[in-house]
Amino acid sequence: MTDKVHRAAVPGKAGVWVETGFENANPQSADDIRVRRKGVVEIRQRLERGASEDYAFHLHVALANEGRAAAAARLRIRWATRRHDGCYDHMYIGYDDGREWRMLATRAARGVTDLELVVPPGRHLLCLHPKFDYGDCLEMLDRYGTHPAGRIDVAMTPEGRVVSCLRLGKRGAPRLVITTRAHPYETAGAFCMSGWMESIAGARPDGEEHHEGHEEHETILGPSASRAALDRLEIFLFPMINPDAVAAGNCCLAPTGVNFGRELFPRRGEDAGARGLADFILGLEPSFYLDMHNYTGPHLVDDFRTPDAALAEAVRPVLPDRSRDQKTWKVTVTPFHEGYLSEVCRRRFGTVPILTEFPWYLRRPEDMREHGRLFFDALLSVLAGWREGNRRQTQMDAEKRDTTKGTKSI
Numbered sequence: 001m002t003d004k005v006h007r008a009a010v011p012g013k014a015g016v017w018v019e020t021g022f023e024n025a026n027p028q029s030a031d032d033i034r035v036r037r038k039g040v041v042e043i044r045q046r047l048e049r050g051a052s053e054d055y056a057f058h059l060h061v062a063l064a065n066e067g068r069a070a071a072a073a074r075l076r077i078r079w080a081t082r083r084h085d086g087c088y089d090h091m092y093i094g095y096d097d098g099r100e101w102r103m104l105a106t107r108a109a110r111g112v113t114d115l116e117l118v119v120p121p122g123r124h125l126l127c128l129h130p131k132f133d134y135g136d137c138l139e140m141l142d143r144y145g146t147h148p149a150g151r152i153d154v155a156m157t158p159e160g161r162v163v164s165c166l167r168l169g170k171r172g173a174p175r176l177v178i179t180t181r182a183h184p185y186e187t188a189g190a191f192c193m194s195g196w197m198e199s200i201a202g203a204r205p206d207g208e209e210h211h212e213g214h215e216e217h218e219t220i221l222g223p224s225a226s227r228a229a230l231d232r233l234e235i236f237l238f239p240m241i242n243p244d245a246v247a248a249g250n251c252c253l254a255p256t257g258v259n260f261g262r263e264l265f266p267r268r269g270e271d272a273g274a275r276g277l278a279d280f281i282l283g284l285e286p287s288f289y290l291d292m293h294n295y296t297g298p299h300l301v302d303d304f305r306t307p308d309a310a311l312a313e314a315v316r317p318v319l320p321d322r323s324r325d326q327k328t329w330k331v332t333v334t335p336f337h338e339g340y341l342s343e344v345c346r347r348r349f350g351t352v353p354i355l356t357e358f359p360w361y362l363r364r365p366e367d368m369r370e371h372g373r374l375f376f377d378a379l380l381s382v383l384a385g386w387r388e389g390n391r392r393q394t395q396m397d398a399e400k401r402d403t404t405k406g407t408k409s410i
């Protein structure tokens, strides 16, 4: 694990720097930040070798102002592709190392974004999405790993990072697996999870104690629909399944070259993290499997996909209104790619697979946390009442349409 910081001085602005090279930064190399003429610092986004241009959506640099007054900085970002100009029309600035985020309107043309930023004193982040790095993941596991959940370490990555989950709900009840960060830049799911965990943890009655090994019933009083669901489901929540890729600042692939979306199962033998994760999840024989992704670009829909027509039907009426975030729901019944671990689980155990794509556009982290809390409350209220009969139907439905033709690559 290297954490080398590279700095480029903003010309004409004493004490103002653009930094990269740290964990989760993109780009990582000193060669990719250069001082150009007219006081411009050029930042070259990097897409890791072997990744499709359709994932060129990670950028993370820091802006340091060591002075006592705000200063303006002129930046030029060269994206790894010219194909997605429209998706780079907004970025995020994280003030004070990401403690507070604002969305910026930007504009890319032919793979280049020119922007001028006001940099307050201190260290701030410039990202395509609000960042959630491995340190944030460990902090989340620490915060909730003894209450209201338990922490389970399920795998060790080739670079020595632990892949962990939070377990909560009723032991022995039908199992729900929730994963995110198959693709390392897609941070929306982690913010959704943290918003929901916060609401669950905050609702704990005083004096309640956690009993280790108390198999029968772990009582957690959630604030709303989740309360009932936690009595009827056992939940395994993975805030980051691909931490090596996150640390490397990659866009799509683990450093081993494995795409943790559609290659997580077929190429698990090439990545110890993928193997341990797949073995653990298959061992759970989950009833439900939600894999969370995120769109980049000015999207006005929150996507909910499943091959299960009955689930789509049941979920549609209870999904929360998110129009204040300028979003509507799009619920789609579609076969899943055969390499998704959720699809492998469906074939083996009749698991109900679900995939979401939640865009950041127009959302701050607090909005995404609220979105996660409301979405999980709605989804869990449906899953808690799901019956085995529905589960068998799922298997039959999907077998009838068992084709990956026309499935978007994730």
Ligand SMILES: [Zn+2]
Residues within 6 Å of the ligand: 182, 183, 186, 261, 293, 294, 410
């Ligand atoms: Zn994705």
